Amino acid sequence: MSSVNGTPGSTPASRSGTGWIWLSAAWAVALVSTFAALFIGEVMGMTPCQLCWYQRILMFPLAVILGMAAFGNDRRGAIYALPLALGGVAVAGYHTALVAGWVPQWWIPCGAGPSCSDQKLVIFGDIQIPWLSLLAFTAIVALLLVYLRKTRP
Numbered sequence: 001m002s003s004v005n006g007t008p009g010s011t012p013a014s015r016s017g018t019g020w021i022w023l024s025a026a027w028a029v030a031l032v033s034t035f036a037a038l039f040i041g042e043v044m045g046m047t048p049c050q051l052c053w054y055q056r057i058l059m060f061p062l063a064v065i066l067g068m069a070a071f072g073n074d075r076r077g078a079i080y081a082l083p084l085a086l087g088g089v090a091v092a093g094y095h096t097a098l099v100a101g102w103v104p105q106w107w108i109p110c111g112a113g114p115s116c117s118d119q120k121l122v123i124f125g126d127i128q129i130p131w132l133s134l135l136a137f138t139a140i141v142a143l144l145l146v147y148l149r150k151t152r153p
Contacts, residue, residue, distance in 0.1 A: 096134050
């Protein structure tokens with residue numbers, strides 16, 4: 001077996017170790033979340049609230065950045081994606097606290113559109129969309145941190 005530099009017996013640079021599995025898993029979470037958000041908005045016809053729009057703004061680029069990084073096993077892609085995922089954790093965490101009633105009513109940022117605190121869509125009996133968004137962003141952050149630790153130079 002030869003590598004990119006042609007040295008016999010070494011592993012290819014694009015798939016060295018198992019680090020790429022963590023990056024691919026983060027990409028899969030971002031991709032499923034993006035398709036789910038598009039399905040809810042475009043197929044089910046539910047208009048997103050203002051905080052949901054912010055979460056989409058942070059999630060949709062993750063699907064692209066992490067996809068390119070996963071196929072190229074590019075550590076820089078994970079570094080670029082981490083701030084977006086952390087921002088998503090912050091917005092989804094705030095949205096979750098808002099839906100749970102932990103945030104005072106005067107802190108609600110939504111205007112004339114759909115209410116950020118009154119979620120109409122519930123999945124699996126009692127799970128609301130902001131909770132799933134928080135779970136997805138948290139999983140992406142955890143997977144990226146594991147990947148970055150395993151691929152540390």
